[in-house]
Structures are given as C-alpha cells and as structure tokens.
Amino acid sequence: MIIFVDMDEVIADSYGHFIRLYNQEFNASLQMKNIHFGEAWQNVPEEHQSRVKEYHWEPGFFSDLDPLPGSQEVLEEIATIHDVYIATAATQFPNSLREKSDWLDHYFPFIHWRNRILCGDKSILKGDVLIDDRSYNLESFEGRSIMFASPHNNGSNSYEKVSSWYQLKDLFLK
Numbered sequence: 001m002i003i004f005v006d007m008d009e010v011i012a013d014s015y016g017h018f019i020r021l022y023n024q025e026f027n028a029s030l031q032m033k034n035i036h037f038g039e040a041w042q043n044v045p046e047e048h049q050s051r052v053k054e055y056h057w058e059p060g061f062f063s064d065l066d067p068l069p070g071s072q073e074v075l076e077e078i079a080t081i082h083d084v085y086i087a088t089a090a091t092q093f094p095n096s097l098r099e100k101s102d103w104l105d106h107y108f109p110f111i112h113w114r115n116r117i118l119c120g121d122k123s124i125l126k127g128d129v130l131i132d133d134r135s136y137n138l139e140s141f142e143g144r145s146i147m148f149a150s151p152h153n154n155g156s157n158s159y160e161k162v163s164s165w166y167q168l169k170d171l172f173l174k
Contacts, residue, residue, distance in 0.1 A: 076110050
C-alpha cells in the first residue's frame with residue numbers, strides 16, 4: 001500500500017509545543033489534559049490569542065517539536081511493509097520547509113528524502129491511505145482517509161479516527 005502521513009499533530013506534537021511556548025511566555029500552567037476542543041490559541045485568554053497564533057511563524061517553531069508517542073517505532077515498522085510518504089503542508093509558513101526537513105532527518109531518518117512531500121495542497125496525493133488531523137486534507141483524498149485525533153478535530157466524526165500510533169499499528173501490521 002501507499003500510505004501518506006501528515007506531520008503536525010500526526011507524528012509531531014505541534015499542539016503540545018504551542019502549550020509549552022504559551023506557558024513559558026505567559027508564566028501559565030495550561031495542560032493538554034485540560035483541553036478538550038479547539039485550536040491551541042482558542043484555549044488561552046482572549047488577550048493572548050493573537051500572540052499564540054504567531055508562534056508557528058517564528059524561526060525554530062518546527063525544529064523544536066517532540067515526536068508523538070509511538071510514532072517513530074510504529075512508522076518504522078509500517079515502512080518495512082508498505083510504501084510510506086510524509087506529506088506535509090510545509091509551504092504555508094516561511095521557516096517550516098527547512099525546519100520540517102531537518103526534523104525528519106533527526107527523528108525519522110528511515111523515511112528517505114524521496115518519500116517526503118513538502119507541499120501546500122494535499123489534493124494532489126494519489127494513494128491508498130492518508131493519515132491526517134485536518135478534515136480539509138482528507139475530504140479530497142480518494143483512498144482511505146484516517147483522521148488522527150487532536151483537540152481541534154474533536155466532534156468531527158466524518159472519518160475513521162485513531163488517537164494513537166498503537167491503533168495504527170494494529171490497523172497496518174496485523
């Protein structure tokens with residue numbers, strides 16, 4: 001199978017990074033376990049929202065993300081059986097193209113550079129599976145669409161949904 005995997009909120013913990021930056025800048029104590037819905041910026045006081053929206057425009061934002069639990073080992077296993085491509089919208093933010101590529105080199109070296117699609121519009125993807133956290137990326141995909149759970153997509157039940165890489169392991173390595 002050809003499997004496309006998004007980066008942010010699928011293998012990279014961008015949501016958690018927003019929270020860490022917010023807590024650091026505003027001396028706050030926001031925790032992921034207390035967030036149940038919406039974008040990270042929607043979960044901070046209104047007077048801080050515009051600042052939090054700016055974080056991903058800053059140099060280093062995409063370099064400092066942690067991998068989501070299980071993503072490295074499970075994706076490496078899946079890649080031994082299936083054709084895995086990282087497909088990420090890396091052209092929206094000026095620094096993300098290089099930072100995402102370097103991040104993949106560091107955390108996912110088993111994904112060859114030829115299997116990295118750093119794009120703006122995922123509607124061009126043709127394959128068997130797309131794993132993404134955004135419904136607008138999944139809706140134009142003609143294969144199997146799997147939504148990776150994140151607070152911002154809570155309430156969206158239009159797609160098959162998983163909340164961990166261990167669930168994906170069960171789906172693709174049976």
